[in-house]
Amino acid sequence: MFARSLMRWPLLALAAVAGTLHAAEAQVAVAANFAEPIKAVAAVLEKTTGHTLQITVGATGRLYAQIKNGAPFDVLLSADTRTPAQLETDGLAQPGSRFTYATGKLVLWSADTTRVDAQGAVLKTDGFRKLAIANPKTAPYGAASVEVMDKLGLSAALTPKLVQGESIGQTYNFAYTGNAEIAFVAMSQVLEGGRLKGGSMWVVPQNLYAPIQQDAVLLKRAARNEAALALMKLLQSPNIKDLIRSYGYDI
Known part of the structure; x- marks a missing residue:
């Protein structure tokens, strides 16, 4: 054997x-x-x-x-x-x-745990200097971010505060490092095991942007x-x- x-x-x-x-x-x-x-x-x-x-x-x-x-x-x-x-x-x-x-789903996110409220009202305040979005010409999440600002009637007010990332990855890094206080990013970037990894976020209603x-x-x-x-x-x-x-x- x-x-x-x-x-x-x-x-x-x-x-x-x-x-x-x-x-x-x-x-x-x-x-x-x-x-x-x-x-x-x-x-x-x-x-x-x-x-x-x-x-x-x-x-x-x-x-x-x-x-x-x-x-x-x-x-x-x-x-x-x-x-x-x-x-x-x-x-x-x-x-x-x-x-x-x-x-995908779009969220407004900040590394600061108190910066972003559950309704996204922070966008209408002076509580931030920079808002990061992905380049709308090359990144679909960036195009969705522009659509949200337009539908909220905030494009004119927010445009001077915008900083653009080449991708949604760079956009997230802008907010993560504090180079922008808030950012429109993908929900997948801020979740881990189905829960928010850190910071604060507003889940953008899906009627504000195309799927x-x-x-x-x-x-x-x-x-x-x-x-x-x-x-x-x-x-x-x-x-x-x-x-x-x-x-x-x-x-």
């Missing part, structure tokens, strides 16, 4: 090596609001399949420009629906691969990339949908 056990070890080792050899890697372009969730998704992907992701985070518009200029991405996780659809039109996306993986539907799309170069295909499948699984919801998204 002992001899038989010894004989099984080489077979187990070969199986392990074979599994490693079949593991693939995908280059994923990810909208900045999804920077934290994608880390958790990548960990699940690697644990369950052995596949790994190389992640590049940025504003959706900038990621699109990089893809158009030949950046070797396999998947785009966008912060809108327009950009993935445009990539299909451009002939750069795999037809029929696009789907909505999350719907921030976020689409994923497989790029043409990745039609046979096993890691990219596995990621697209995983993002549509019930467990991952629950994980995404924990960051404040709707599915």
Whole structure:
């Protein structure tokens, strides 16, 4: 029996090596609001399949420009629906691969625990010098922020106080470091385990901005990339949908 056990070890080792050899890697372009969730998704992907992701985070518009200029991405996780659809039109996306993986929520946030009230009335006061938003030309959350200010009739009053981040990630950092007292950011950036990590926030009513539907799309170069295909499948699984919801998204 002992001899038989010894004989099984080489077979187990070969199986392990074979599994490693079949593991693939995908280059994923990810909208900045999804920077934290994608880390958790990548960990699940690697644990369950052995596949790994190389992640590049940025504003959706900038990621699109990089893809158009030949950046070797396999998947785009966008912060809108327009950009993935445009990539299909451009002939750069795999037809029929696009789907909505999350719907984002906008919040007004401050690192100060008392600065932002539950109704967002701080926007109508002199209680801050700078309000950070993402660049509305390249970041869908920035465009949503402008829409909110317009609908509240506060654009003229707030424009002199605005500072723009290149992405929603930089916008969050402006508020986190105190370079802006308040900022319009993604709810996913300020939640951990479904709870506010710190500071104070106003959850912007969703009737003040168009739904921030976020689409994923497989790029043409990745039609046979096993890691990219596995990621697209995983993002549509019930467990991952629950994980995404924990960051404040709707599915």
